[in-house]
Each structure stands twice: as C-alpha cells, then as structure tokens.
Amino acid sequence: MAIQTKQQKPLTVLGCRFRGGQGKAGVEDGPVHLVRAGLIEDLNKLGYNINFDGHISFDDITEEINESKDPKIGRMRRPRLVSKACEKVYNIVEDHAKAGNIVLTLGGDHSLGMATIGGTIEAHPDLCVLWIDAHADINTPETTIQGWLHGMPVSFLLGLSKMEEYSWAKGRLDPSRIAYIGLRDIEDGEKETLKQYGITAFSMHHVDMYGIGKVVEMALSAINPEGDRPIHLSFDIDALDPTFAPSTGTAVEGGLSFREGRYICEAVAKTGKLVGMDLVEVNPSLTDPVSAKKTVDVACKLIRSAFGKSSKSHQEQSC
Numbered sequence: 001m002a003i004q005t006k007q008q009k010p011l012t013v014l015g016c017r018f019r020g021g022q023g024k025a026g027v028e029d030g031p032v033h034l035v036r037a038g039l040i041e042d043l044n045k046l047g048y049n050i051n052f053d054g055h056i057s058f059d060d061i062t063e064e065i066n067e068s069k070d071p072k073i074g075r076m077r078r079p080r081l082v083s084k085a086c087e088k089v090y091n092i093v094e095d096h097a098k099a100g101n102i103v104l105t106l107g108g109d110h111s112l113g114m115a116t117i118g119g120t121i122e123a124h125p126d127l128c129v130l131w132i133d134a135h136a137d138i139n140t141p142e143t144t145i146q147g148w149l150h151g152m153p154v155s156f157l158l159g160l161s162k163m164e165e166y167s168w169a170k171g172r173l174d175p176s177r178i179a180y181i182g183l184r185d186i187e188d189g190e191k192e193t194l195k196q197y198g199i200t201a202f203s204m205h206h207v208d209m210y211g212i213g214k215v216v217e218m219a220l221s222a223i224n225p226e227g228d229r230p231i232h233l234s235f236d237i238d239a240l241d242p243t244f245a246p247s248t249g250t251a252v253e254g255g256l257s258f259r260e261g262r263y264i265c266e267a268v269a270k271t272g273k274l275v276g277m278d279l280v281e282v283n284p285s286l287t288d289p290v291s292a293k294k295t296v297d298v299a300c301k302l303i304r305s306a307f308g309k310s311s312k313s314h315q316e317q318s319c
Contacts, residue, residue, distance in 0.1 A: 011048040011307070012096040013040060014105045015055030016089055020062075020081045021111025021150035024249040026285025031055055031106035033284050033296045039303060043104075046308050051101065056092065058085050073163070075147035080165055082149040086115035087168045093119030097276065104303065107280030109249075110137055113234050114153035114169055120276040121172045124230040127275070128177040128223035129157075132264060133236040134252040136183055136190040136201070143189025150281075151187075154178065160193065175199050177229070179219035181264060182207070182239035185252045204254055212260040216267045224273070232276040233268050233306055235261075237299055247287045247295035258298055265305035279303055 015031035032055065040052055065081045073079045089105070089112055096103050097120050105116045110133070121127045131137070131154065138154040139145075140161045155161040158178075159171020179200035186194075186203075194201050200222040202215045210218070224231065238248045241255035256264075268274050282299050284292035305311070 009048045010099075010101040011043060011050050012101040012103045013043070013050060013052040014089070014092060014103065015052075016105055016108040016112050017055050018058050018085050018089075018108040018112060020078045020085055021109040022148045022249055023077075024283060024286065027107070027109050027249060027281060027283040029284055030280070030282035030299075031108060033292070034106050034279070034282065034299060034303075037296050037300050039300050042300065042304055042309075043307055046304065048307065051096070056089065058088070061085050061088065072147065073165070074141050075144050076141050076149065076152075077147040078149065082111050083165045083168075086111060089115035090119040090168060093276070094122040097123035102274060103276045104307075105276075105278045105280075107278060107282075109150040110234075110236050110278075110280045111149040111153055112280060113137065113278055114156040116276060116278050117157055117173065117232050117234065118169055120232050124275055125172070126229045127173070127232055128229045129173065129179070129232045129234060130219060130223070130264070130268065131178055131180045131234045132182050132239045132256075132261070133180065133234075134182060134185050134238045134255055135236070135250065136180060136186045136194060138190050138193050138199075139187060140189070140193070143187065143193070145187060155193070158197070177223050179223045181215060181219055182256050184254055185250075204256070207256065207260065212256075212263050216264055220267070220271070224271075227271065227273070229273065230275040231268055231271060231273045233265070233274060234278040234280075235265070235302060235306075236281045237279065237295065238281055240298065245282075245295045245298050246291040247284050248281045249283050249286065250281070258301075261298075261302055262305045262311060265302050266310055269306050269308050269310075274306060277303070277306055
C-alpha cells in the first residue's frame, strides 16, 4: 500500500510478526494492533510517502525450523529460528534503507533489533543508536541467564557475539555510537560489558537525577557530538512504566512516564537525522482489552512524535 503525499518523504513501514526471541505468545500481534489503530494514516498526515505492503510472514521459517530442529546452543533458546528470521528482516531493511527510505519496524520482540539496525548500517555506516529500554539486551551466549535472544541483540550488533549461525550479523556498530535511556533491570554480565566497552548508559536513576531533557542531551552528545550522524531509535515499550504501557512481556516498575518517552521521540525528530526506528514488545494478549488498547495507543503516540508530531502543536492526554 503506497500512500502519496505532497512532501514525498519516503517511509517504509515493516510489520514484523515475530515472537521467537522470547517465550510469551501474543507479541507477534503487536504490529497488527498498531496498524489497526490508524498508525499508517496518521503518519501519512504527517507528510510521508508510505510504503506498507502488509506484515512480513515468517511462516516459511517457522515451518522449516521447528523445535526439534532447533536445540539450544549453550543456553540460547531457538537460536536458528531467530537467526533466519532476523536475517530475512536484515535484508529487507537494507534494501529499503539503501533506496533512501526511512524504515519503521513494528515488532514483535526486540531480537529484531540486530536485524533492523544491522540492515540500516549497511546504508548508513556512520549510524548512531538510541536504545530506549528497561533492559540492556547486551547479553552474549556466555553471559545470558534466561537464554532468550531478545536479551542479546546489542551484543550481535557490536560484534561481541560471533557464531556460525549468525555469520550474516556483521557486528559493525561501534560501542561509542550507542546510548541507552531507561535502564533498570540489568544482569551482572551486562553491567560488566557496559563498563568494559565504555558504553553510554542512563538508568532511571539518572533520569530522576538530571531530568529527561538533560539525559537526552547528554546521550545525543555522546553518540553524535557534531549532530551530523544518522540516528536509529530502538524503542522497547517496556522502557515505560507499566502504569502507562502495561501490555508487554517483561514489564519493570519504576520506568519512564509517557511524557518522558514522548520527549525522547520529539527530541530525535527535532534533530532531523532519524533514518530508522523500532517500536517493539507490545503484547496485547497479556492484559485486559482496556490495558491492551492503552498500550497500543501510547505506542502509536510515541511513533507519531518520533516522526514529527509535536506535543506543542496538539492536545494529547498524557495517558
């Protein structure tokens, strides 16, 4: 579905109905709910020439790689399934990014981040990344406790995790070009990795201490000091406190408010450098319909803000 606008700002929207990187059913329906909520039409109204051809199918991969054909590698769960699915997304994102399109990926679980950012780097080698999340997602096959791949994508992006099954994941992101905001549930192995590589990371303690405006300023200054690098915004809905976004699989109390999350998105939009975005981990099946709708609505508002809808120019309830 291609929607034409006067400004012709090209935007590809990818619905990725994938849940293999974690253990809770329902997250694959997140993209469907976001689209049904009118997200495509809203982005069109913001002046984008939208390419959306429906949701990516992973049926061929899930049929080929069933549980019996995908035993653990160490502690890693479903390693081959996640690899094949992410490689497919990686190639799609790379093609659209090289064609000059901004790429918005609707997840699905956050294992997709290794594909979306990896594919974007192929078109934008100087890419920098804002990773908004309650979790660092930087476990390696050696440090992971739970073994789920949605807790490991950053390690593949940085080249810290290397294995034959993930040879397509080239690990081209420099540690100096990623910053976290919203962290509050980090495993010990991840803490050591963040410290070892000097990765910029702002926990909720920092948000409380400095305020979201200063934290965003410091994060962008660290990864994009001259303001000239393209930006990928990877936003896990569990970065928000569950009061604002309850329908997600790994909710952690004490998170960002809706207003703080929206501020981050608006600040990225203001740079004019956004080339890619992920909004992941919306799982409408985990709560009652009212809470699910609330989470979907908040996710749509965050996306709209990242693509230029300012809270200064419209009246939106702060959820």
